[in-house]
Structures are given as C-alpha cells and as structure tokens.
Amino acid sequence: MAAHSRAAASPRSPIAAADGPVRQSSVRAHNLALVLRHVAESPKPPSRAAVSSATGLTRATVSALVDDLVAGTLLAEVAPAPRTGAGRPAVGLILNPAGPAALGLEINVDYLAGCVVDLTGTVRHRLVAYADQRPTGAPGALTALAGLAGRLRELAAGDGLGLAGAAVAVPGLVAADGLVRVAPNLGWQDVPAAALLGATPALAGLPLTVDNEANLAALGELRAGGGARSFVHVSGEIGIGAGIVLDGALYRGAHGWSGEIGHLPVYPDGPPCRCGGRGCLEQYAGQEAILRAAGAPTLDALDPAEPGARTALTAAGSALGIALAAVVNLLDVDTVVLGGSYAPLLPMLREAIEGELRRRVLTADLAPVTLRPATLGADAAMRGAADSVIRAVHADPAAWLARR
Structure with missing residues (x-):
C-alpha cells in the first residue's frame, strides 16, 4: 500500500550494479x-x-x-x-544484542503502539496505549506517538542501546517522503507524518521512515517465518489492509499503494463506505462492523455460542472469504495469513472463510488455500516496522559505523 520502506540491499550490490569504477x-x-x-x-x-x-x-x-x-x-x-x-x-x-536497536511504532484507529527490538530480533521493550485517535486528528495522534516514542527511547538508553532508526506503521496510503496521502479511517489527508515526527525531540536525529501498516506487518511475518514465500497478510482492525508477498518480496504496485483489500466491494449495493464507495469489505468484516452487528462492546466480549455474535461472525467470515477468493484467483497465492484482530478470531471465522474459498477459488480442488493466524499476531505491524530498520543495518552496516 505504501511506497516507502528502506529496501534491503541485494547480495550483489553495490558492485554488480555499478557501470563505472568502484571506489x-x-x-x-x-x-x-x-x-x-x-x-x-x-x-x-x-x-x-x-x-x-x-x-x-x-x-x-x-x-x-x-x-x-x-x-x-x-x-x-x-x-x-x-x-x-x-x-x-x-x-x-x-x-551483538547490545548493538544498534530499532524503534518500531504504529498508529492505528484505536491505539498507539511501539517496541524496541535489538539487532538479534529480540523485543526489549513494548508499549501500547489504547485510545481513539480520530477525535484529536493528525496533530494529536502524532504528538501522542512522539510521547510514546520518547518513553521507549529512554528505556532503550537504560539498557545501553543506541537506536539505528525508527519506522512508523500507518493505516493509509503513504508516499515515498512519508506523506500520508489518505488514511480514511483516521480521517487524514496529505499529512506530512515523517516531517512532523522527525521534528519532535523524541525522534530528532534518527533516520525515520513511514510506511503502510499492512505492508510492514507482511514484512514482519516474512521475517518471523511461517514457511510460505508467497502469501497475503490481512490485518483486521477497524480498517482492513493487506500486505502481498510474492516469492519472498513485498509487492507494492505501480504507485506503492497495493493491498487495499478493505475497499474491495463484496456487495456493490451495500452500505456507503468512508472511501466513497459502497458495499466495501470493511462494512461487513471490519472490527466496528462486527461489533455493531453482534451488539457487543468489544471483541473480547464476543461469545460464539450467542446467536447474535455467531451471525455477525459468520457474515464477516463470508464477506472476507469473498474478497480473499478474488485475491487468490488474481495472484495465485496458496497461503492467507490473518493478523490484527483476525488472528484470535480465526477459530470463529474459519468455517465461513474456507467455505467461500472452496466455492469461489477456481483452483481450490487442485491447490487448496492454507489459512492461518499471523505468527506475530496483533504486534505484526510494529514488529515489522522495527524489522525494517534492522534489515537496513544488515544491508548497510557501513552507514551505522559512520555514525559512531
């Protein structure tokens, strides 16, 4: 979905790519x-x-x-x-576990999160702050995220860890310069998130990138390992995003905005969506849509034995299965990974999703689709954000050495 992520260097770069003398x-x-x-x-x-x-x-x-x-x-x-x-x-x-660490941050509709991950991939600190980010708008959410980043930076310093950089996961379309072009569920449009965060004391002086949360979650899942080299990682929150990994590489699309599965129309004559369309997947399988249909206050309160919850989860699973079948038919991937709030809900969603996949995927009998929860669960986006920083250090250790 987003265009910006520091790309890992090829094993052959920079030598093989050079056309002239190599310094x-x-x-x-x-x-x-x-x-x-x-x-x-x-x-x-x-x-x-x-x-x-x-x-x-x-x-x-x-x-x-x-x-x-x-x-x-x-x-x-x-x-x-x-x-x-x-x-x-x-x-x-x-x-070296005492070497450069990474700061992974996430902005979502109803929470902020962050973690410090050392060079070995070990999570050293993790913080989550639950609050609706929509009322304060972008300035309030970014200020609060900077505060959380400052606390994590202090914790890292207490461990003697220097930070190699920070990456921020956002549920929206992000340009290469860290400009959030649109984040419908947050109500953001053309927000210079990287520039605003980079100007705060908590993040000043750190290399900083901003990327789409589903893309980063998919990269985190790829690094965590689940066996698949090609898969679709679907993050289920208030919004729904997908990160697409093909042959071990993230697929971003022509503009870097691939994976907007939440706005695939599953029932074209359905209710209006924040994006301007109608009948989008988010209107049936987004977190708020499920809770509204079930009459439940939180996902933890869902009881599949209760008829209202069972009906809501079946409808959400069916809608999700319809959208996923279209993705599988188009991309020919054989694994779907459910993250975010979908990971713990998978036992209650599986039957409806798999039913639609069997009915709608052309090759279902030849190559059944594997449906599994994300290895990193709800932490996938911020872990993927931190991992993008670690991968950048692995790709260019000379840059870190030059900073010391």
Whole structure:
C-alpha cells in the first residue's frame, strides 16, 4: 500500500550494479554487509575462517572487517565450545544484542503502539496505549506517538542501546517522503507524518521512515517465518489492509499503494463506505462492523455460542472469504495469513472463510488455500516496522559505523 520502506540491499550490490569504477569505500561497504549477513543467517556462530570460506574473502580481509564490526557493536565474539581433538577451538561470531536497536511504532484507529527490538530480533521493550485517535486528528495522534516514542527511547538508553532508526506503521496510503496521502479511517489527508515526527525531540536525529501498516506487518511475518514465500497478510482492525508477498518480496504496485483489500466491494449495493464507495469489505468484516452487528462492546466480549455474535461472525467470515477468493484467483497465492484482530478470531471465522474459498477459488480442488493466524499476531505491524530498520543495518552496516 505504501511506497516507502528502506529496501534491503541485494547480495550483489553495490558492485554488480555499478557501470563505472568502484571506489574502495564501496567495496568495503559491500564486504561489511556480506560478512554481517553471513553471521546473521548462520545457524550457529561461525568462526572467522568459516566466514572466509563461505564468502570467498581472504582471511586477512575477513579479520579486518570483523574487527570493525566488533568495534562498531554490530558483532560480538563468543567463547568456543570445548574441543576433544587437536588444535585450538575457533572463536564464534554472533550479532551483538547490545548493538544498534530499532524503534518500531504504529498508529492505528484505536491505539498507539511501539517496541524496541535489538539487532538479534529480540523485543526489549513494548508499549501500547489504547485510545481513539480520530477525535484529536493528525496533530494529536502524532504528538501522542512522539510521547510514546520518547518513553521507549529512554528505556532503550537504560539498557545501553543506541537506536539505528525508527519506522512508523500507518493505516493509509503513504508516499515515498512519508506523506500520508489518505488514511480514511483516521480521517487524514496529505499529512506530512515523517516531517512532523522527525521534528519532535523524541525522534530528532534518527533516520525515520513511514510506511503502510499492512505492508510492514507482511514484512514482519516474512521475517518471523511461517514457511510460505508467497502469501497475503490481512490485518483486521477497524480498517482492513493487506500486505502481498510474492516469492519472498513485498509487492507494492505501480504507485506503492497495493493491498487495499478493505475497499474491495463484496456487495456493490451495500452500505456507503468512508472511501466513497459502497458495499466495501470493511462494512461487513471490519472490527466496528462486527461489533455493531453482534451488539457487543468489544471483541473480547464476543461469545460464539450467542446467536447474535455467531451471525455477525459468520457474515464477516463470508464477506472476507469473498474478497480473499478474488485475491487468490488474481495472484495465485496458496497461503492467507490473518493478523490484527483476525488472528484470535480465526477459530470463529474459519468455517465461513474456507467455505467461500472452496466455492469461489477456481483452483481450490487442485491447490487448496492454507489459512492461518499471523505468527506475530496483533504486534505484526510494529514488529515489522522495527524489522525494517534492522534489515537496513544488515544491508548497510557501513552507514551505522559512520555514525559512531
């Protein structure tokens, strides 16, 4: 949906992409990323010799690069396991949990959230503030988010963690410069979120990106691992968004705004939607639509044994199944991941969703669609936001070293 996310560097960049002479600094940056990535992806701590063998770099080059990465707090050395054979056991290398951390933030209609994630992917701190963000408008919501970010930054500092950057997940269409073009459920239009947040004391001086929450949730799910390399991640909140991952890469579309599944018309003559259309999926399967139909105050209060709740959940599942069937027919993905409020509701939605998928997906008999809850649940967007910062460090460790 959104256009902006710091792209992970290719293993071959920047060298292979260069048409002219490559500067020594570019070679060093490439090799630093190569070494760091190998350590990050190794199932057990590799030695310097193992890194040299795997990357094709000389032992002397690897040793110099590792020294720089250790000095820059990106890597740490671990004591070798005892050996029974001849020779000195090799010192292993790991990502440094005390190195640069990431700040992942999320604005949603009825809550603000944030987390601090260290270089190993471990969540060190997590805060959630529940409140309707619509009455205060964009200025109020962004001010409150900056306050939450400030508290998280203090917690990170208390752990001795420096922040490599911050990323913000927003339920709307986001341009490359962090301008939120439209967020219908928040009532935002043309809000310069990145510029406004970057000017606050809590986020001043930090590299900052703003992206769509469904896109970031999908990236978080991809990193968390569920086995699928192609899937649609559907975030169910008051609004409904989808992040599309094809062959291990996020699909953004021509303008970066793909995935607006919440505004697919499932019943074209249905009720009006905030987007200006009628019968959109959000009007039947959005959080407020489900609660309104069930006559329940909160999702936690839904009791599937109660007829009103059962009817509401069946209707929501059917609408969601109709929309998902269209997506599956178009993209030929075989996995649908339900996140946000849909993750805990899946046992109550599954029968209706799968019924529509069986009826409407052309290839249902040949390749059944797997429907599962998100690995990261409701935290997927802010975790994905933090992960985008960590991936940027992995892709360009030289940039972090230059900041120290």
